[in-house]
Amino acid sequence: MIDMGAASEQESIARTFVAARATGAALAAYPGKMPETLAEAYRIQDVAIARDGRRVGGWKVGRIAPELTQAYGDNRIAGPIFIDEIAEDDATMPVFAGGFAAAEAEVLLRFGDVGDGDHDIETVRDCIEEVRTGIEIASSPFAEINGHGPAVTASDYGNNKGLVLGPPIANWRERDLIAMPVEFRIDGVLVGAASMAAMLDGPFGSALFLIRILRARGIAIAPGTCVSAGAITGVHDIRPGQRAEALFDGQIRVGCTIAAA
Structure with a gap:
């Protein structure tokens, strides 16, 4: 039986977030009862995607803190990336001021044909056509989006506001991506350095997760869909006027300038 009260609440939350994102307005408080489960969060997200009306060109995947995975029943969350917010290297990217x-700093996977079969951490590679460097822009009208647990984060598009596509990683099938060093700078200052070894089971684990969660939601993965596979060096606060730059393997650069939405 459908809980009409909960459905109405989810509709109201989704409507408020979509309107705030369309106008660039900030939200001083969460616009309703905060979701307590990922199932609730994805219902809000699904309503918002439908109301938004833009085409989804990719998905961001974010990690759930280890101490929260048991309570939420998963170790990652997902959120849509709209095609009009996917930009090339050196773009200007808006955020909610x-x-x-x-x-x-993130590795971006581009899906080919996912098919209907089951995959594991090795066979999922056959579904990937390209691996690129990139930067995810995480932004929400609600300033405390990450302060109330992963369900709240997931409910507003997973806290995504865009994706910067950097150069591809050549010969990625033969390379040890997990060991690749990555650095992140804001206005030229080093703010993070790490490798993909810190990303649970790495970017291909993120691809596996996304296939599973989208199938459960009845969402098809079209060829060409991008996956922003998760933060490598951390989540770095940024503000309009600043410049972000990621350096992969000491030689592959991708950057963007931040502006107010």
């Missing part, structure tokens, strides 16, 4: 804003 009165809300939450951050930038993250």
Whole structure:
């Protein structure tokens, strides 16, 4: 039986977030009863995607803190990335000036044909056509989006506001991506350095997770869909006027300038 009260609440939350994102307005408080489960969060997200009307060109995947995975029943969350917010290297990327804003160095996977079969950490590689460097722009009208647990984060598009596509990683099938060093700078200052070894089971684990969660939600993965596989060096606060730059393997650069939405 459908809980009409809960459905109405989810509709109201989704409507408020979509309107705030369309106008660039900040939200001083969460616009309703905060979701307590990922199932509730994805219902809000699904309503918002439908109301938004833009085409989804990719998905961001974010990690759930280890101490929260048991309570939420998963170790990652997902959120849509709209096609009009996917930009090339050196783009200007908007954020919500009165809300939450951050930038993250990420590896981007581009799906080919996923098919209907089951995959594991090895066979999922056959579904990937390209691996690129990139930067995820994490931003929400609600400044405390990451302060109330992963369900709240997931409910507003997973806290995504865009994706910067950097150069591809050549010969990625033969390379040890997990060991690749990554650095992140804001206005030229080093703010994070790490490798993908810190990313649970790495970017291909993120691809596996996304296939599973989208199938459960009845969402098809079209060929060409991007996956922003998760923060490598951390989630780095950023503000309009600043420049973000990621350096992969000491030689592959991708950057963007931040502006107010």
